[in-house]
Amino acid sequence: MSGRDVEDRIDGVFAGGPEGFTAARDALVRELRAAGDREAAARVAALRRPTRRAAELNVLARERPREVAAVVAAAEALAVAQGRLVDGSGSADELREAAEAEARAVAAVSDDEAVRAAVRLAARSPVDRAGLVRGRLMRDPAPDPDAGLFAG
Secondary structure, eight states, X not given: OOHHHHHHHHHHHHHTHHHHHHHHHHHHHHHHXXXXXXXXXXXXXXXXXXXXXXXXXXXXXXXXXXXXXXXXXXXXXXXXXXXXXXXXXXXXXXXXXXXXXXXHHXXXXXXXXXXXXHHHHXXXXXXXXXXXHHTOOOSOOOOOTTSOTTOO
């Protein structure tokens, strides 16, 4: 199985939701081991069943990828604006505009405030951001204490 095929199959494991996750993951591990790809099998075996909130965000990432990407881009722009303000090369107006752009992007993702808050946290976290975009979060997003003022 090629690397791309393995990635597609992992996407399928996450797309199945938390109820069928473990069975789908374990079946893929068996298939990879039978094919002799122990490295990929070990990587897949290390995947953990997503929490309910993480699974909800994974579905959102699959159903609304443009909107999720826009939130991530806005969160990254906000972090840049924050850094520029701190180092003296930016302005409060730039920061305010970036925060407003992020708020608009988050509002476009969902009407549910809890989902909005979780998307915002995941997009702001370097740890969770890639999982959010790929629809592969395994845990609820949490504030990143090292991400600065706008981490959560």
